[in-house]
Amino acid sequence: MQALAIGYAFLFYAATAMLVVGVALRLRVYARAPAPLKIPTTPAPTTTGGVALRLTREVVFFESLFKGSKWTWLFGWTFHAALLLVLLRHLRYFQQPVWAPIVFVQFFGTYAGFAMVAGLAGLWARRFLVDRVRYISTPSDHLHLALLLAIGLSGLTMRFVAHTDIVAVKAFMLGLMRFSIQPLPADPLLLLHLTLVALLMIVFPISKLMHAPGLFFSPTRNQADTSREARHIAAWATALEEK
């Protein structure tokens, strides 16, 4: 029992460290690589404010994906929006007392779990049903979906079918945040759920999940169309001028 709690405590400390440090290291690589030429996909905004708006539309509405594929947009947007609600709902395990907005979101977060699973199922179905998407899918693509789907399904099962001792779970999580290890219920479904979440956190920085922060570094989306007005030169390109 105690060993179980210690094991999971270290798993989550390690997973959190890998997520935070791993993502930070990747972002440092992105930030350090210069964008030597102006390459926004035009028509592009001509101001920084316009760029912020363009990125906001991409993040909130998946604008380009909507233009690209309505089905993928439907499943993808549903999954991501539902995931956000589910994550917000889970914040209650890390707060005492729980913030009012998080209390408010509980109802929506509960049912968003179904939308999340439905979205994932739709995305996975495309990998089998659309021949082009089948062609490009790798084992890793399938495993990412399997991982997320297993997290969603194990969570929904605990909520609607086989309840776990969430009071104890919350005590464990609050304990983690104070570096005090509390007992963790030995419920197999809960342990599966937590293991998969930790795994997701660990693979995040070394997988395609980096698409989330990566978008903000995409020159075709984050550059303003000011080529004629402002010179845009990278350090390594300036060196050429001195030759």
Next chain:
Amino acid sequence: MAAAKFETPALKAYPVIPLVAEGAMAHSKPYVASPAIQQAIGFPGELAEGWEERAIAKMGELLGKYRSLQVYMDTCVHCGACSDKCHYYLGTADPKNMPVARQDLMRSVYRRYFTFAGKHFPKLVGAVDMTKDVLDQWWSYYNQCSECRRCSVFCPYGIDTAEITMAAREIMDSVGLGQKYANEILGKVHRIGNNLGIPEPALEDTLLGLEEDTKEETGIDVRFPLDVEGAEVLLITPSADFFSEPHVESLIGYAKVFHAAGVSWTLSSKASEAANFALFIGNYEQMRKVSMRVKEEAQRLGVRRIIVGECGHAWRVAYSFWNTLIGPFDWLDARYPVPQHICEFTYDLIQRGAITFDKEKNDDRIITFHDSCNVARASRMGDMPGGQFVIPREIIKAVANHFHDMAPGTIGESTFCCGGGGGLLTDDLLELRVKGALPRMEALKTVVDEHGVNFMAAICAICKAQFSKVLPYYGFDMSMIGGVHQLVSKAIRLGEPH
């Protein structure tokens, strides 16, 4: 080597996304540049022992120099939004012509050498070693991308396959594997001043001939000045405008506009080329060197403005990159944008009422407009986003009475490449060019059937040459393609003959 026979795709009543046909275009490969061509522009002559390590080292260098490449290698989630967007996929059904699969040819190598997952679990993430077999696939499929950026419009992360194709070609060039067509042309630009290799006396002769022809047609002395010091405007235009049909008709149009506006202008024999094929091979140094000719000539001739003729990728380089490559332009007249597109120049004159037209002279034409990829998705005209779509159309409507756009999903930012851009306008890739033109041909057929369209205007030398070649394959007349300033030329009022 005679080109293999192939079937021209049938034009369907409405676009159909083809089912994947693996390996359908695996045989498509351009001619390899000779050692002399390669060495003339600073690349190794041929593939030599140890090229694998050098290729990986080059990839590492580019990952550090281009954020686009680094981020795009990591962020693709294989969602497939791009999978039906490439004209080469739509025309050939070869799955490696899906943008995502084309990117994956490099991404799988990137993963193997530069990522934790690929180093330790290559099978899981589809990572592969850099081998001759991989290089052969790169050679084939990175020469089946016209760098038109249509995929980047629809990608949720803005991944631009053009950036990856350019990097792949740069890596291949750096280990001695170069494409004959593009690299031979780059050599000519440096040696002679233009892609076609037209020496100064021949150019002068041609321009004098055009003056005579125009005098004969209009009765007016419209000048085609060359190397005139102290002119107001230096016109940088694709060399095809001097010798090819229908390109030359637009050159006559520019000359008439300058004449009617009373603006002095000149061409340069040393910078007698707007095209910059260094863009196609992704080589920054070459792109800068080719651009530098323009700056040197503009300063030598003492002009105060630079205007660029009808050429798609040249306008991308000029609009988006010149300021970075050869700027700042504080020595030119600050009242005008630098550089300025000939369409911006003409449009401004039209708006001010400084030039007028007899629109009826174009009444025999029912016109549509093909947005060229580099103008549409990699540049702008005017001072508002999307001006590159508005201005050419407004010019056409000002000089002609019958205009009909093609279907919305095939123009504007969603425009289809002509099929010959990105350094692929060579007869060794003819099958690819014909098949890649399919989506545009389908959209054209619809307006031909519905509105009787008989003329497709474009503002790109490559589009004009490509369509002249492939239109007949689809049962259209090759003279259906022409320039916007070809229409301007026909209708512009030049005053009484003198």
